[in-house]
Structure formats: structure tokens, C-alpha cells
Ligand SMILES: Nc1nc(=O)c2c([nH]1)NC[C@@H]1CN(c3ccc(C(=O)N[C@@H](CCC(=O)O)C(=O)O)cc3)CN21
């Protein structure tokens with residue numbers, strides 16, 4: 411599959427994801443929001459999926475909630491991510507309110523994400539209420555990644571970010587939703603914020619690959635937000651977040667060294683400056699020497 415350093419990998423397809431599940435190779439998904447983060451994800455052949463998550467709203471645009479993100483803003487960012495993405499499958503979230511007004515509205519907006527946003531598949535939060543929409547999009551050739559469990563777009567309606575499926579009844583509900591979404595044609599499903607036992611149970615029951623975030627180690631893949639991985643997010647740190655880097659310390663120290671060097675006059679030095687061609691600076695008139 412070309413998972414060797416320096417060997418470019420072939421484009422990840424839906425078929426690739428299904429064979430990763432069959433071979434029990436954990437699927438890797440990372441969010442990206444711009445060209446440089448997409449290039450960075452693409453530079454590692456083991457990254458399977460790049461997700462332009464609607465976490466874009468918070469970690470990149472400074473909104474308080476994902477519900478503030480518009481479709482135009484999402485498209486602006488997916489275009490940049492698409493320009494930097496090579497082998498990973500490129501998926502984007504449908505923003506809050508862009509798939510709920512009507513079925514035809516959902517299709518129109520998903521088509522915009524494909525045509526203008528240049529994504530290959532879309533992700534959609536929701537259970538039984540989105541099953542028919544998932545089916546229609548799939549029928550029209552737009553692959554859908556479903557998303558059940560903790561659904562951040564519903565944090566107001568649910569009075570917070572709550573782990574789902576902890577008791578038997580709500581666990582059964584999440585299983586029912588996941589099975590209905592698979593039957594509707596979803597090619598994969600994100601399980602967010604559910605007990606690890608439920609993560610394992612759904613992953614075993616479904617044929618399609620599950621991608622977990624706060625769903626334990628037994629899902630078919632994992633996803634984390636770029637800024638959580640890098641250690642650059644200063645907002646809430648969910649229990650499921652592991653910071654794999656401390657990019658914030660490196661970034662802040664680069665800013666510090668830069669401003670210090672400007673202030674103390676050590677930047678720029680001679681080799682960072684241009685020299686002129688034999689100009690007699692002293693012979694120039696006072697007015698010209700100010701130029
Ligand atoms: N930086 C970042 N990382 C994310 O994973 C993320 C975002 N932003 N923004 C959009 C959504 C929002 N997400 C969230 C936000 C909060 C919790 C949270 O507070 N979880 C509690 C669970 C408490 C419980 O019921 O036990 C936690 O502390 O883990 C979880 C997911 C996931 N997404």
C-alpha cells in the first residue's frame with residue numbers, strides 16, 4: 411500500500427478503508443483547516459483521511475460554537491485544504507443547519523462542498539433524523555461519513571457536551587442509529603464520546619469502518635483535532651485528548667526570539683541585508699539620502 415517512508419501513497423479510496431478494517435489496521439484521521447496543515451498531513455503516508463471538521467469554527471476562526479460556522483466559510487477552508495491534500499481521502503463536515511432545512515437543500519449544499527469546496531465525501535452529525543438524507547446523498551454519488559454519539563452541534567439542545575450511550579437504553583439507541591446509517595449507505599461512521607464497550611460493540615456489529623474520538627481503542631480508526639494533537643489549543647481539553655506535540659512552546663519561543671532580536675538590533679544582520687551597487691551615499695543630496 412506504499413506505507414514506506416519516502417514512497418508516495420496511492421489515493422485512499424472507500425475500498426482502501428474497507429480493506430484496512432478487514433486487515434485490522436487502525437485507520438488514521440486528522441483534521442486540517444488550511445493549506446499548510448493539509449500539506450503536513452499529506453507528507454505522512456500513514457495518514458488515511460483528512461477531515462475539515464466544523465471544529466474549524468472554534469480552533470481556527472475563534473467562534474464560541476460550531477453552530478456559528480457558515481457553508482461559505484467551510485468552503486473557503488476546504489478549497490485551501492484540497493490544494494494541499496494528496497493521498498488522504500478528503501472529507502468535510504456539513505455545517506450546522508446546512509442539511510436540515512429540506513432534503514433538496516442538503517443535496518444542494520453537499521454538491522457545493524464537492525464542486526466549490528473540492529472535497530470527496532461529506533460528514534454529517536445525526537441519527538435516525540438524517541437517515542433518509544444519507545441515503546439520498548449516497549444514491550447521488552456523494553459518499554457520507556455518519557457521526558453519532560456525542561454530537562457537538564447539539565450542545566445547546568443537550569445542555570452541554572455529554573458522553574452518550576452510558577446506560578443500556580441510550581446504548582441501544584446509538585447502536586440502532588449506527589445500524590440504520592450503515593443501511594442507508596454511509597461508508598464510515600464517527601463514534602464520538604461513548605463508553606469504550608459501546609465503541610467496541612458497534613465496531614464489531616458494523617461492516618463499515620468506525621472512526622472513534624473518545625470511543626475507546628476498539629474502533630476501526632481514530633480521529634483527533636489538529637490543534638489538540640499539536641498542543642496549540644487553549645480551550646477545553648476533553649478527556650479523550652492526548653497532546654502529541656508541544657508546538658505552542660516552540661511557536662511562542664520563536665515569537666519571543668524574533669521580537670527580542672528586533673528590539674536589540676541583532677535582526678537583520680549583514681547576511682540578511684542587501685548591498686547597493688557603488689552608490690556614493692555621501693554625494694547624494696540630503697533630500698535624496700532620505701529615500
Ligand atoms: N479542540 C477541539 N477538539 C475537539 O475534539 C472538538 C472541538 N475542539 N470543537 C468541536 C467539537 C466539540 N467537541 C467536544 C467538546 C467538549 C467535550 C467535553 O466537554 N467532553 C467532556 C465529557 C464530560 C462527560 O460527559 O463525561 C470531557 O471532559 O471529556 C467533548 C467534545 C469535540 N470537538
Ligand SMILES: CC(C)C(=O)C(=O)O
Pocket residue numbers: 441462463464465466503600602623633634635
Ligand atoms: C472531531 C471531529 C470528529 C469533528 O467532528 C470536528 O473536527 O469537528
